[in-house]
Amino acid sequence: MSCHAPGPGGLPGPDDARRGGGRADLRDPATVLLVGNPNVGKSTLFNSLTGARQQVTNAPGTTVELQVGVWRQAGGADPVRLIDLPGTYSLLARSPDERVTADAVAGSSRLGRADLAVVLVEAAGLARSLYLLAQVAQTGCPLVVALTMADVAASRGIPVDADRLAEVLGVPVVAVDPRTGAGIPELARTVEAALSAGPGSVVGIEAVADAADADGADLAAGLAQAETLFGWVDEVTQQLATPEPRARTASDRVDGVLLRPWVGVPVFLAVAWLLFQLATSLAAPLMDAVSAFVSGPVTDLARVLIPGPAWLEGFVVDGLLQGVGTVLSFAPLMAVMFLAIALLEDCGYLARAAFVADRAMRSLGLDGRAVLPLVVGFGCNLPALAATRTLPHARQRLLTGLLVPYASCTARLTVYLLLASIFFPGHAGTAVFLMYVASVALIVLGGLALRRTAFRDLEQEPFVLVLPAYQRPRVRALLLSAWLRTRAFVTKAGRVIVATLAVVWVLLALPVTGGHAVADVPVQDSLYGSAAQAIAPALAPAGFGEWHSAAALVTGFVAKEVVVGSFAQTYAVDEPSDPSQAGDLGAQMRATFEETSGGHAAAAAAAFMVFVLAYTPCVATLAEQKRLFGGRWTIGAMVVQLAVAWVLAVAVFQVGRLL
Structure with a gap:
């Protein structure tokens, strides 16, 4: 889709300093950023575009997790370096994750200046996506819009036409469905055309209004800027003439029951119990099978192939090979838990679980999403740390990650049973139960202590969470996500x-x-x-x-x-x-x-x-x-x-x- 001239509500064109020419150095692969709100389909699109050609890494100098991959477009086009940035509703950063996204879009981070930003705009949540789009335009970064969840918007009676949106915005807009792959070839052509033609061909890279300091130093200017942006968003939505949404969708009807405490809490406990079972009953036989294979046939073969003194054989077999076996035995556990968490996230339930558990976690300075890693931790601390990726901010992930080891995993249970049976033979069950009570107490007291010391800066923000529509999970995307994250664990x-x-x-x-x-x-x-x-x-x-x-x-x-x-x-x-x-x-x-x-x-x-x-x-x-x-x-x-x-x-x- 070609670029469109700006409409009456469109973003102004680029300033003279950025006109003309293509990329300065065509020998290097272009860097394209994926920017969008949480739960807008950004990571699913990233997986669809890069496949297995990606790695999980941290933004330089931070603990904020990023996915960086290679997008090899069809038709012989040059490959693109694609970076999946943390989801955010605004570039006025209030957390390390939002800061990484804001700096990357502005080109002031150690990730380098991007050649293009693909901004994901959710058709079913147009206003909040347009606000972020306007902020990206303010930074001067060239952009292309990927319109997602058009089917969800249509089912709610608020269809959004991509061509009309492109006309109003004055930037290329491509409707895509990351879950099915629809629209991705057209998105590839649009991105390639924008990169080849250079920034001057992408309309909308000038500030909508004079920006205040990103840290909010000038409050009055910041409020004026926000008012200007909201006014622009309102103008765009009026030009699109979208109808009023239907009163209640299927997701609304389900939530009307599921979010009631007397239903939501038991359902959440059932899901938590299922995750606990996955971390123990289902994964345990897989772990045992891998461990037996390494300690059996692989070890026997190594003893035959290794020449030299006994100590060399011992080091390779009982040292290195034992370590490899330990890593590989944990891989099925990590894969199962990554798959389960991705499934809950993809179908839309994870946001509901966070809503139900939020009140219980507020005293620790965390929101409801932190309860999932802590529950998983009672099965095994290792996948519980992996589950912290569902939390929205790096400081919350870090605080939860520091509390997870106090969750008494099943490996500790064998020690409790041994000591309790020897020294408390008549009250062994009570002794073990008290250890789990102590574990919960350590989590709560540890969280309170950390909130008053190392995490004093963790603001107690109102819990605002956009509940995505329930969706049917896509098996291929889930398997790919689990494989990539398990591979990152094994290799790092x-x-x-x-x-x-x-x-x-x-x-x-x-x-x-x-x-x-x-x-x-x-x-x-x-x-x-x-x-x-x-x-x-x-x-x-x-x-x-x-x-x-x-x-x-x-x-x-x-x-x-x-x-x-x-x-x-x-x-x-x-x-x-x-x-x-x-x-x-x-x-x-x-x-x-x-x-x-x-x-x-x-x-x-x-x-x-x-x-x-x-x-x-x-x-x-x-x-x-x-x-x-x-x-x-x-x-x-x-x-x-x-x-x-x-x-x-x-x-x-x-x-x-x-x-």
């Missing part, structure tokens, strides 16, 4: 996991006393055991200051479920197949805890359980935290978690031994 977080497990193997393989060969040394005589013995005195105030316990906790950094196996290994007994039936292991642990606690073994066991609940999560979760939020926040969170775990464990033991 996987490196940290493999490196960490390799280091653990080295610590276990290196002897610190004579008479042992490398990779053939008892745990207590290894560098790992020596480190555990050095740590043990610090745990004495909690009642379990002995190297067996310290070694198990250090192993828990790798994975909480191997704490039980570590106890069995250090005591040189068989690991119990059922943690609630401890056998010989239970007898030896009881004797050790009696000795280290001065006869208060039950109090020491309770302290150990609390420590396991509160201290640093598994290495896979740490790797994902680093990928999402950066090393500084991850290391800081580790230090705080260890301090909280130690203080709580000491308090539980010191109070418990007096009772």
Whole structure:
């Protein structure tokens, strides 16, 4: 579709400084931005245009997640570098996500200046999309409009004609359906024509009105600007002569029931329970199958192919290959959860869940969307971190991501069952239940503490959420989204996991006393055991200051479920197949805890359980935290978690031994 001359309500043409010529350097691929409101179909369009030629990354210097891909257009046109920016309703940034979008459109970020912006305008929500469109035009960035959800608007009795909208706006408008691919070839031709002809051919890159400072320094000018933009939006909508929407749509009728507390809360709890089951029951067999394949046939083949000394075989098989197996075993879990969350988001229910849960999350400075990652965290912390991407702002994602490790995952449950069956045989169920109560308390108290310290700047904004129409999910788009995000986890977080497990193997393989060969040394005589013995005195105030316990906790950094196996290994007994039936292991642990606690073994066991609940999560979760939020926040969170775990464990033991 060619550019149109501006109509009476159109955006003014480009200023003289930006006229004429094409792109300055045709050797580099053009950079095209996707800009739009949340839930307007932007990410779906991005996936349709780039396919698997994309990567998930962070905006430079931030923890804001971006998707960057290559759009290879048909007909031999040059490929385009496509950037999917965070959704926003305004370029007057109030969050890091909105700041990334505003700076990228203005060309002032480290992403570089874009050659073109494709602004997605929702036909069913025209006014709010036009407001953002006008702000993009103010920045001077050339633009093309992609009109989405035209079918939804038509079903509501408010059809929008793309040609008429292009005539009124004075910019190219292409109707697209990212879910089916309709209109994408025409969008490709329009973008290519705009890039080839240069900025001068794209009308509408001059300010609609004189802009105030983006940070709102001049409030009066900012209000005047907003009034001007709203006036322009009203003028455009009047020229389109769109009819009044129908009174109630099918989505409205469903929401009339689903958003009532007595229906919405039970439905939300049912969905949360289903997600919990996916993270445990469904994903667990897949994880076990992958783990068995790596530890079985792949390991056997590696032992045959690796020449040289035994220590080399041990490093490759028990170090590197063990790390690869751990990463690959988590991949099915991540894929299942990514798929489930994308499904809830695509069909429109996720916004409803946020609405229902919002009131419960307000005290933590979060909106209702934060409840989903926290619920998933009780199944597994790793996919819970992935679920934070549904939150609208980077600071909210970070705060939620710091709270997720306090959700007691099922891996910790095996430790609770072991300790409870040994030290509280008559009240094991109650002991385990209290650990989950403590977990919820830690999340709430941790959130309140963070809101009053590191997150004082997190404003308590009114919860404004546009509820998208219910839609039938598109399987191909969901599978592609899950694949790409799972691949990002495996390639980025996987490196940290493999490196960490390799280091653990080295610590276990290196002897610190004579008479042992490398990779053939008892745990207590290894560098790992020596480190555990050095740590043990610090745990004495909690009642379990002995190297067996310290070694198990250090192993828990790798994975909480191997704490039980570590106890069995250090005591040189068989690991119990059922943690609630401890056998010989239970007898030896009881004797050790009696000795280290001065006869208060039950109090020491309770302290150990609390420590396991509160201290640093598994290495896979740490790797994902680093990928999402950066090393500084991850290391800081580790230090705080260890301090909280130690203080709580000491308090539980010191109070418990007096009772």
